[in-house]
Amino acid sequence: MIVFILCFILFLVGLFGLLTSRNIIKIIIGLSFMEFSVYLFLVLIGYIEGGQAPIVVEGIDIQMIVDPLPQAMVLTAIVIGLATKAMLLSTAIRIYKKFRSFDIRKIRSLKG
Amino acid sequence: MEITLSVLLLFMIFGAIYALFASDLLSALISCGIVGYGLVICFLLLRAPDLAIVQIVVETITLIIMVAVVLDSTRHDLREKVLIREKGNSYINAKYVFNVLTVLVLALFFLFFFNQAIDKLDAFGEHTTRMAKAYIEQGAERTGSANLVTGILFDFRGYDTLGEATILFTAVVGVLTILRLKGHK
Numbered sequence: 001m002i003v004f005i006l007c008f009i010l011f012l013v014g015l016f017g018l019l020t021s022r023n024i025i026k027i028i029i030g031l032s033f034m035e036f037s038v039y040l041f042l043v044l045i046g047y048i049e050g051g052q053a054p055i056v057v058e059g060i061d062i063q064m065i066v067d068p069l070p071q072a073m074v075l076t077a078i079v080i081g082l083a084t085k086a087m088l089l090s091t092a093i094r095i096y097k098k099f100r101s102f103d104i105r106k107i108r109s110l111k112g
Numbered sequence: 113m114e115i116t117l118s119v120l121l122l123f124m125i126f127g128a129i130y131a132l133f134a135s136d137l138l139s140a141l142i143s144c145g146i147v148g149y150g151l152v153i154c155f156l157l158l159r160a161p162d163l164a165i166v167q168i169v170v171e172t173i174t175l176i177i178m179v180a181v182v183l184d185s186t187r188h189d190l191r192e193k194v195l196i197r198e199k200g201n202s203y204i205n206a207k208y209v210f211n212v213l214t215v216l217v218l219a220l221f222f223l224f225f226f227n228q229a230i231d232k233l234d235a236f237g238e239h240t241t242r243m244a245k246a247y248i249e250q251g252a253e254r255t256g257s258a259n260l261v262t263g264i265l266f267d268f269r270g271y272d273t274l275g276e277a278t279i280l281f282t283a284v285v286g287v288l289t290i291l292r293l294k295g296h297k
Contacts (some may be wrong), residue, residue: 001235002118003114003118004233004236006118006122006125007121008222008226009125010124010125010128010147011222012219013125013132015218015219016132016215017131019214020192020211020212020215021191022190022191022192023137023189023191025140025141026132026137026140029140029141030132032144032148032174033128033144039151039163039167040151043155043158043160043163044158044236046239046241047113048238048239048241049113049238053159053160053161054159054248054259055258055259055260056251056259056260057258062248065260066158066159066241067239067241067243068247068260068261069241069244069264072261072264072265072269073272075162075163076265079276080279080280081170082170083279083282083283083284085174086174086177086283086284086287087286087287087290089177090290090291091290092181093184093290093291094290096181096186101186102186103190
């Protein structure tokens, strides 16, 4: 139970960074903290006390294998997280080249 | 197991808080690495070796890209001042208060749904694998892969992986488009 709550606290720390920072890099960092906490939460759900990794070998007790389904889904989510973070960072590079600053308060003249 | 994970998670939370309040962007990124690699250790403890390998690779790549971005531009952090000094008087910044209030409201909002989710879930470590029962029992025979995670990812849920590959391709095209040197006049 306490690990779930700590996971939620990590999510809230990421949310705080996302909403109160004025620097694009810090906002990306806060977003990645939120992502990490969600991955960890999903994997925590599938854990069995004293469980084995989901790899079938000779003589393994099939009842004591941890749930492989959340692990497969989180694997997909991690790779998609990398893709979105690469997009965000390239946008940040573009914004720095145009405005000479990472400050989101100065980025007001956005137009097509 | 729960205590080990809690200590690790506390360490990660302190790293996260330091990353958000560091005045140098480079040290903020390094402490972001604390959280990412702490997650790797958590995955190893939770018996998820595939996830640990993928997370190490992804975290290293993102850290390198982010450090390259920061070194190429500026290392200064910009933050909203909590106190504004004007003619000798100091006021509390209204914008900062508004941001913190928004965070609190959203935190209460998420806390409500977190509570509801936790009520329905099994306690930590007592999970019943009823969703994945068929995968665990027949996965190895039907897919021919000893590793159940790869069996699910590439066989039972192959279309998910196809969608993931599409998203990766779209992201690469998007990055190349954004970073293209010449634009339309």
